[in-house]
Amino acid sequence: MATTSSAEPKTNRIGLTVIDYKGGRTTLCAGCGHNAISERIIDAMYEMGVQPERVAKLSGIGCSSKSPAYFMSRSHSFNAVHGRMPSVATGAVLANHNLIALGVSGDGDTASIGIGQFVHLMRRNLPLIYIIEDNGVYGLTKGQFSATADIGSKLKTGVINDLPPIDTCALAIQLGASFVGRSFSGDKRQLLAMLKAAIAHRGTVMLDVISPCVTFNDHEGSTKSYKYMKDHDEPLQEISFIPSFEEIDVDYDPGTTVDVTMHDGSHLRLRKLDVDYDPTNKLRAIATLTEAHHEGETLTGVFYIDPNKPTFMDLLHVTDEPLATLPADAVRPPKAVLDEVMESLR
């Protein structure tokens, strides 16, 4: 996109430059997958023309959860407590459902200490983008295994993991998230398309992004290293995304491509690669994930999507205006109501 040499900086559809989506300088290790994810988030938000002030960034604790400081400084951000980002995010969305809530978590923050809040968040299909920056280890405490580490994967210290991993994607699909996928921080194209579709989606988007830890889990014997992903990343589909504000200028072949019309009129196009895959079939999605796991492949792509499932906010049926800023006369019933209640208690 930055190939133009004109003096005027390139702007998006709301007149902002990509600089307007930048964050602070990263303090993560050079080469950390999380930095690449931050970059893709910036690109996706910029290309989708999202007003940064409408975005609320939420995170828990860990390397991943630090990363919201490194993108979109014009968005409010809340770095909460370990494993509890889902509840904070839920509260924020309850208060103001016009926010675009972007949660960033890690595999430890999600699959261990935060698994309770994670599963209940998925159940509710709250409008929220939930990204797991998944490297299989606790980086900030120097490289202990997390609950997404595969059986048999090896720490730098030689310790072998002998417990099965939690597949956050399978869990999210089973529990009710309406858009679930996996990507790899090193796959710019796939991750960007998925993030843009995530922004267009209404409901819980759960993206597990394999994001190698260059310091503690990028060695021989790791199943979350750059090399391992290069050898075992098995994309389900070739993903393209056409936002609602762009003309559709490419036809697709219904025999090879699934076209998903998103809630806002955008199109998510999934061109099938090896297998014939239907991303609207929950059972098939979980079976496919299980099979890939048995074969030692890391499947990536959009596993499941239901663009029209009612969200938690639909069920709550709240006012169109944010609850947070309703005027006093909308939230304090008149004196006649108190009189009526008092009369009933006499």
Added chain:
Amino acid sequence: MASTDVIVQEVSRRDDSQRFVNDFSLQVATVNGSGSQSANTILLRSIFQMGIPVSGKNLFPSNIAGLPTWYTIRANKHGYIGRKKEIDFLIAMNQETAREDVLSLSPGAAVLYDEPMNLASLRPDLTFYSVPFDKIVATVCPEAKLRKLVKNMIYVGVMAHLLGLDMVQVENALRKQFAKKVKAADLNWGAAQAGFDYAASSLSKKDPCRVERMDKTAGKIIVDGNTAAALGSMFAGVTVVTWYPITPSSSLVETLIDYMKKYRIRPDGKATFAIVQAEDELAAIGMVIGAGWAGARAMTATAGPGISLMAEFAGLGYYVEIPAVIWDIQRVGPSTGLPTRTSQGDVLFTAVLSHGDTKHIMLFPASVEECFSMAQDAFNLAEWFQTPVFVMSDLDLGMNNWMSDPFPYPTQPIDRGKVLSKEDLDRLGGFARYKDVDGDGIGWRTLPGTDHPAAAYFTRGSGHNEKAQYTERPDDYENNMLRLARKFEGARARVPKSVQMGSGRERVGIIAYGTSHWAILESRDQLRNEHGLESDYLRLRAYPFPHEVQDFIENHERVYVVEQNRDAQLFDLLRLDLPVEQVGKLRSIAHCHGLPLDARSVTDELMSLEGN
């Protein structure tokens, strides 16, 4: 003192026939799940409707059906509505506890019992009334399977006769209780009448407990504290409520749900609130913190075990400065403790809830009226000081029925505190979230979604400077913590003031808070009337302690701190707060049996500490 005093009391009991007119405590011993709650409420209301001050306390098990339950109704012409230590009249309906219930009564008390239990031979010094409940119920309730539920209504009728209750009032109370269920009301009214007729024809009055019409309840309401708190929250403009069920707080939110559905849905069907049952208390307070951050008036309600789980988020809320309201309907701890008994046992823990240096504002409602008003205070304080506020109610207040004046419509505006709008930012150009621009330690905040490029800031539970940037600098950390301490100090002048009673010139002072108040009111009269001891009384309503507390202690030789826990928790908080020369004046009176505090226990212990 004990043995002679008991005899004197007993003699005076028998001698003074007027003493138990509109002044007695009546206990109904039943099995939970037997429908006795309706009968008890009708008895309570009938007395209330005859103008006599009354209170009802339910002593129930942590169980759904089949375990013993005691409901105590106290009628008192002087308006004492705290628990009375002695039971004057027992209605024994539970075979399992009847013997022990009867044996624990004071001499001279009366017992009404179900005939087959044959209790009369247990004690010669009590008055017994035997009633064949099963025979009577069979005559008024042809359907055998309903009899169990209707049976209890018979003692309402019997008691109406024995106490001199107006059956018109009984019927009014009964029809109010069953509301639209006309068939049930008719059936139960028949049972009450049958009980009355039986008593009129077969029992002769031998005990002194009687009611006579008074005019002390005109215009008053009967309500429990959780309902009052729910109403207060609704009128405070709460918009987000997240909770996890736990006794004794569940009814607060459940009542709130009912009221909000009725009064806070717009004509277009849209709700001006969101209420979410969370997966646990961690999530409940996490949602409150998230919603408070995004600008909602958000609250949760819980009890001790929930407070323990909320410690981490409470510290976050304090440190990143987010308004939140947490109701703690205190029950007996530690651990699961006695889930259906009352306590003031969370006070010390909550004051500093979290790791690291943390202090929280606490409010101590003593009455249902204060549950209503403090629900509003709590939000205004939380948003003004941008911090979690804990309202420390208890099971006695929250779940029992209390007589009260009707609640006044709030006159205070809804105060959202220091929030910068887009227009403010246009004018200012920017802001620093944690900068003490006003000298009160309270920074200005913006809400997510504010449409201005300089609106955003980064909220983090890690070290932060004035601009909300990450920092590990010693001076940044220390300055921030000192500002938080200054902010907390400022709360002393803004929290609800203490309420003082007495001449202010006595040697002996009493400090109490929450529901201990009702025992103190009565105990001060006992101290004066029985021991000639005048006292001054300061009722604390908030932590941090307002400035008048030190003046009160300064002006008294000895100050008794009365509370309902083992470790004298508020006494300990006072000791931490007071100048060292004042600490020596404090004496603790602490009770921790799980029953609401009674005046007699306070009077006895205070006199014993006075050296009498």
